[in-house]
Amino acid sequence: MKKEDLLQKLRQNTKEQYDMPDINIQGLTYPDLFVQFREMTETVGGKVVSARKTDDINQLVRNLYPEAKTFASSLPYINIAQKNPDTVTDATDLNGTDVGIVEGKVGVAENGCIWIPQTMKEKAVCFISEYLVIIIDRQNLVNNMHEAYARIDMDEQYNFGTFISGPSKTADIEQALVMGAQAARGVTVIVLE
Amino acid sequence: MSTIHSQRAHEVLQDKEKVSRHDQTFWSVREKRDAMASAVPEWEQLRDLASAIKRHTITHLADYLEQFTQQLESRGVIVHWANDAQELNEMVYGILETHKVTKMVKSKSMLTEECHLNEYLIARGIDVVETDLGERILQLMHSAPAHIVMPAIHITREQVGQLFEEKDISKEQGNYDPTYLTQCARQSLRHEFMEAGAGLTGCNFGVAKTGDVVVCTNEGNADMSTSVPKLHIVTMGIEKLVPDYKSLAVFQRLLCRSATGQPTTTYTSHFRQARPGAEMHVVLLDNDRSEMMANTQHWETLKCIRCGACMNTCPVYRRSTGASYTYFIPGPIGVDLGMLHDPKRYSDNVSACSLCMSCDEVCPVELKPGSQIYDWRQSLESIGSADPMKKVMSQGMRFLFNNPSVYTSVLRFAPLANIVPDAMTRSRKLNAWSVGHTMPQFAKPSFHQWWKKQNKK
C-alpha cells in the first residue's frame, strides 16, 4: 500500500476534527521525594541504598552482592567490572553477568521509575544482567511522570532510553507474582547525595 | 435461535468452580485498578485528557503519521505501510528472509494476533518464539489466549508444570511451584534470545513529535528481544500515536493502573533508531482502521490503548470467559472491535452484554465500550443478524404498548398464568426465563385496576 493513499483516505474519512486539549495537570506531588521514591521502589521489589558521592561506590556494590563474580559496566568510575558494554564484541558476551551497573538520570517518586538513557554500545547490560545496580543523584528525583517527561533526553548517538521500575516480574502462572522473569531478578538503586 | 456466545457460555458455566475462580481473579484486578484510581486525586482529569488527546490525534492522524515516520526515517529506521494483514505478514517475512533469519523472538503484540502473523511465518520455516511467559505457555500448548493482558490466566500450575516437563524445560518432575517454573522458562528463553536473528515487538505508543516507539512490559522480554538480535521489527496499528511527551505522560500513568492495578510497568522503553550495528523496521498497519474513521457512531473505538480494564470489570466476561467469544479479543472492546472489522461474522458477541455500563466508567480513554454495544445492537436488524425471537417479542410488546385498551385487558387476564405449575413452565427453548427463575406472579389487581377502583370511591 502506498503511504500517500493511506494518508489521503484518512483525511477524507475524518468527519469532524478535535483540538488538542490544554494539558494543565498538576499530578501527584510529595512532601519528601526521596522517601516516596524509596517506598515505591521497595513496593515494586527493588532496594534503595543511600550513599555520598565521596563514598567508594565499587566497594558498596561488592558489599551489596558478595556472591557476585562477574560485573559489567561502562561507567568510568567503576573498576570492578570484568565486562564493558562499550567494548564487548557482541551483546551475547554480556550473558552471564551477575551484576550490571548503570546510571539513571531521572528518578520518579510516584512509581519508582528511573530513566536510563543508553550511553553504551550494548544496552543489553540493563536487561541481561542477573542483578542491576542503578546509580542516581538525589537531586534528580521528580514527583511524577509529567515532570519526568518534561526533563528526559537521550544520547544522540544511541537514541534509546528506558524507564525501569524495580526488577523484572510476571504473574502469568496462576497470578502468582514472581521476580526475575526475563531480565533483572533484583534491582538496587544507589541514591547519591 | 441462540447466539454462539450464549451457547458457549452455557457450556462454560457447567463448571461452576472454574467460573468462580475466573470471576474472582478478574474482579481482584478490577479492585487493584480501583485502589490505583483512588490513590490518584487527578484520576478523572487524566481520563478526560486521555480522551481529548486521542480524539485530537485520531482526527489529525494523517499529519501525525507523517511527522512520526519522518522522524523515524531521519534516523535510518525503515518504515513500511501495510494495507491489511496479508501485506503485513508478507512484509515481515520479507524482512526476515532478506536477513536470512531462521529464529525470531517476539514480545506481546495483539496486532500480530489480529494478522495471524505467527502461523504465516511458521508455515514458511521461521521459528517464532513468544517470549512473554503467558504467550509462550499458550504457544507450546497450541492454545488460544483468554485475555489480552493475562493470556494464560486459565492455565493451572499443574498444566504448566506438565507442559514444561514434556518440553524438557523443567527438569524436576512434579515441581509445579510458579517461581520454579518461571525460572525454568527464564533459562529456556535466555537461550532463545541468544540464538535469535531478529526480535519483533508491538508498540504501545508512537510519539509523533520525536519518533519514539514506546514499548511497555513487566518481564523485560521486549528489551531482551531488541538488545541481543541485530534486527528489530515493530508491528504497529496506525492509531497508536500520541502527539508528544507531554501527552505520553498522561497515557503512561493510566495504562498500567488500568490494566493490572500497578502504578507502572517495570519497563517503559523508548526506541528512536536501531542500535549500533543493527537494523530497525516499523511496519504500520491499516487493516480497515482508515475505514473505521468514517463510522460516526463508532470511530472512537480507535482510541483504545488495549489495557483490558473493560473486560476485567465486565460481569459477563468474568463469567463466560474468553472461550465464549468468537472474536480473538473478548469482553466489551472485543465486541466493539469484532463488529467494526466484520459485523456479520462477529454479531454473535453482541448478546454478551447486560448494558450495565461499568466498562464505560473504567475505560481510561472514555471510548464508552458499553454504550457502543447498545448502538451495535440497534444495527443488528439492518445487518440481518437480529435474533428473530427478540424481534417477535419486541413487536409483541410494541403492539401491546401502543394499544392501551388491549394492554389493560391483558393485565386483567394475566393472573391466570399464575395457576400454571412452575414445573410446566420450564422449557429452555420456549421459556428462557425458566432457566434458573420461577415465573413471576402476575398481581391481582394490577396498578391500573387498583387506580380505577380508587377513583370510583
Place this chain on the structure above:
Amino acid sequence: MKIGLFIPCYVDAVYPEAGIATYKLLKHLGLEVEYPERQTCCGQPMANAGFEDMATPLARKFNDLFSPYDYVVMPSASCAAFVRNFHPRLLKGEDHVCTVPERAMDIVEFLHDVIKVKSLPGDFPHIVSVHNSCHGVREIGLSAPSERHLPPYNKIIDLLQLKQGITIRQPERPDECCGFGGMFAVEEPDVSVRMGEDKLERHIATGAEYITGADSSCLMHMQGISKRQQQPIKFIHVAQILAAGID
C-alpha cells in the same frame, strides 16, 4: 406543582405495591398527583433488545401524555434513565421541542433532590440490603459509581435512613450488575442466572431480611432465582419502605 405518575409495565403487572407506595408518598408530601390511565411503557425493553425505532411511538405518546405536568415521577430508576437519556434522541425529528424527558424522575431522586425530604413518619425495624441497580448508579446518579474517583454518596441510603429502626447494609461488590438486563435475561439465560445467583448470595451474606432497590426489574430477577432456591429473603421496593406507616 403537578405530578404525573408513571407506573412501568412490569410494576403495573407484577409489583403494583411499589406504584401504590409511590402514590402514597407523593400524596403524603401534599403534592397534586395524577395518573394518566392511557400510559403503557417507556420503550426501554425494545430499545435494549436492539429495536430502538419501535420505542419512538411510545416516546411520543409519553411526551404527549405527560406534557401537562411539572414532573413525571416513577418507581423505576431504569425507566427514568431511559426517558431522560434516550427519549430526546428518539424525539429529535419532532417539529416541536419535547421537554418532558428532562422532567422525568425516579421517585428516589425526586424525593432527594427536588423535594429534599428530611423526615418521614413510620418505622421499618428490619435489616435491609441495598441493591444499587446499574441504571440507578450509572445513568441517573443515585449513588457514586464504584469505578470512579468521586466523593461517595448514596441517595437511596440517605432516604432509607429517615425510617426509624432500620438497619441498612450493602453487599460486597455494591454496584455489580445482577444480570437482568431486560432481553439479556432471555438471550443469555445462563450468564444472566449465574450473575443473579452471585448477586443474591452477596445480598444474603449481609444477613438482611429484605433486599431493596429502586428497580423492580432487578428485584424480580433476583426474586425468581431466590424462589427457585427456596431462600427466605424478602424483596421490597424502596418506595414501599419509605411509605411504611403512611396511609
